[in-house]
Amino acid sequence: MDKYTATWLSHSSISDFQHCPRAYYLNNVYKDPRTGHKVSTTSPAMALGSAVHQVLESLSTIPVTDRFKISLHDRLEEVWGKFAGKMGGFLDQATEDEYKKKATEILTHVTKNKGPLERLAVKIKMDLPNYWLSEDDGIILCGKLDWLEYNESEDSVHIIDFKTGKSTEKPGSLQLPIYHLLAHNCQTRPVARVSYWYVARDNTPVEQELPDLDHAAETLLKIGKEIKLARSLERFKCPEGDGGCRYCKPFERIIKGDAEFVGVSGYNQDMYILTSDSSPDSEIL
Numbered sequence: 001m002d003k004y005t006a007t008w009l010s011h012s013s014i015s016d017f018q019h020c021p022r023a024y025y026l027n028n029v030y031k032d033p034r035t036g037h038k039v040s041t042t043s044p045a046m047a048l049g050s051a052v053h054q055v056l057e058s059l060s061t062i063p064v065t066d067r068f069k070i071s072l073h074d075r076l077e078e079v080w081g082k083f084a085g086k087m088g089g090f091l092d093q094a095t096e097d098e099y100k101k102k103a104t105e106i107l108t109h110v111t112k113n114k115g116p117l118e119r120l121a122v123k124i125k126m127d128l129p130n131y132w133l134s135e136d137d138g139i140i141l142c143g144k145l146d147w148l149e150y151n152e153s154e155d156s157v158h159i160i161d162f163k164t165g166k167s168t169e170k171p172g173s174l175q176l177p178i179y180h181l182l183a184h185n186c187q188t189r190p191v192a193r194v195s196y197w198y199v200a201r202d203n204t205p206v207e208q209e210l211p212d213l214d215h216a217a218e219t220l221l222k223i224g225k226e227i228k229l230a231r232s233l234e235r236f237k238c239p240e241g242d243g244g245c246r247y248c249k250p251f252e253r254i255i256k257g258d259a260e261f262v263g264v265s266g267y268n269q270d271m272y273i274l275t276s277d278s279s280p281d282s283e284i285l
Helices: 011-018 021-028 045-059 070-085 093-112 175-186 212-233 249-256
Strands: 008-011 039-041 130-134 141-142 145-151 156-163 193-196 206-208 262-265 268-271
Touching: 008 011, 008 212, 011 021, 011 175, 011 212, 021 039, 021 156, 021 175, 021 212, 021 249, 039 249, 045 070, 045 093, 045 145, 045 156, 070 093, 130 175, 141 175, 141 193, 141 212, 175 193
Parallel strands: 008 141, 039 268, 156 193
Antiparallel strands: 130 141, 145 156, 193 206, 262 268
16 A cells, blocks of 8 residues: 555544534645645644744753753744744734743743653654554554653653643543554554643643553544545535535635635645634644
């Protein structure tokens, strides 16, 4: 089976499909015929989340003794340029300043409560960790893990997912089961713990129940087969009908020309800004 023709699953793409198959298609399959690029929206909350994630995740490749020689605030200055102006969904300087201040406050909180960031970490040596969930079915699971804390005494790892938003992850989320499978299959050390770290409010990560690998794989394979079938049949209907829903409407507006193109992202996506309040201001979580 060829990886290029396989169906790739990630937490975000599965969420898209479960919310609205039409949104899944427009966000994960559709390419603008003029540019050959996929399309996506940008917003201030997404910019804030992405910037904070980049700052924190970058520390894992730095030796423990050197991680904080450059302050987190200075690191934010280094990455913020990627999200400045309309590329971050900011329509005016006052809004950008407000969100940059929020990002700074989050990193101030983390600086005072470094916790696992001061300890050894493991970095998976793949740009995008992935493995065959089922080669026979042509389904690959992929995703980036925010942080793998290393426990030297047990030679094990602790998965930590950074949360920059205010909302608590809902019960039954597939995020940690996906990350457990990826860590289990993309590096050699056993996973001993999994946690969310709500970095804007909590001083330490909040440990969660360790997901069962077999159950997680079975659940994800079932979803993967549903997505693969939808792709093969090109059947991507919005559950709310032709009028669309809150998940697919922003992408429909891009296709209709009712959105402003602001640039191409590092992932080679054409980025657009929606200038009305009709779309959700999503957070990177």
